[in-house]
Amino acid sequence: MPLAFLTADRDLDDQAVEAAPLPHSGPDRWRRPYRPGPGRVGTAAVFLLLASFVLLSAVIIAAAGALPAAGICVAVAVVVIALSTRFLRVGVWVSAHGLRQVELLRTTTLPWNEVAAVRTVQRPVRWLGLPRTVQGQALVVDRKRGGSLRTLVTDRNGDFLARPEAFERAADVLEAWAAEHHHR
Template sequence: MPLPFLTADRDLDFDHRAAESTPLPHDEPDQWRRPYRPGPWRVGAAAVFLLLASFVMLSAVIIALAGSLPGALGCLAVAALVIAFAVRLLRMGVWVSASGLRQVGLLRTTTEPWRAIAAVRTVQQPVRWLGLPRTVQGQALIIHRVQGEPLRVQVTDHNGDFLSRPEAFERAADVLEAWAAEYRP
């Protein structure tokens, strides 16, 4: 079964010599896509939560066989919440389409049309390491709005997608900047 939220744009693994003529390799610009793959830390964390959910569902079956239906339903509800958390964890990141830019967080999603985006650029600044309170010096992709504060920092070289993968961060930042350059008025 294909899981489109796990794969990046399949055309991102293109020949860089051909990229000079076409900066954005995409077939359907109106479809929302994440222009980078989720990193091993994010996928590993989601796998651990899915494993936990399988154990909770197994315990729900055992509780149901023991005759306690309310307890089994409670375990199934907890398993459903853990599965929803794992899927949301995998979907986190920056998504783009011809209509705008979308930041998917754990609890909220922010969508901005391209006309509301003033600039997308990479800056050196202290960034959070794997989303934890500890900060280290690194690079972050900052998205400035035409009016108001910049969007919260979602893409850094030390988050779950790009830790120990600086070339993947550079490629993702370049692609996001290219989307902004093409679709911003």
């Protein structure tokens, strides 16, 4: 018997996909229309584990009497915790207000009235965000006033690597959000 609640890759049945949203998750709330990939979750977990070891070392250093060094360890642990939780939030978020692209150190929000189109294109994409490029699919947003937003998601990034059906589902959901709010 599979334990579906233990994995983010479980198959979503038609009823779960078409179910009405919960009362607390209205259209004004920012939400990510896809699950973070296992690579993203695993990397964040490793960095949180590292932060716990740094905090443990801070306790040992403080017990030894070197409070300034313990304070530095606590500060390093806080930075690692903040970066790992921010790393989990990286991705595309949507609401009735617009489309938000969250990156590690910056966030770009584009209201729906400034979005001309959201579409999937075939082109060279970065593999896991590294400089190496491979042929793949990318979801791009065209602005009404010039240019495109940076590539939103690709089928080769940390959330969709080796999960093409998850990329297709996320692209369809993002395109549907754009189509729904484009006519308002």
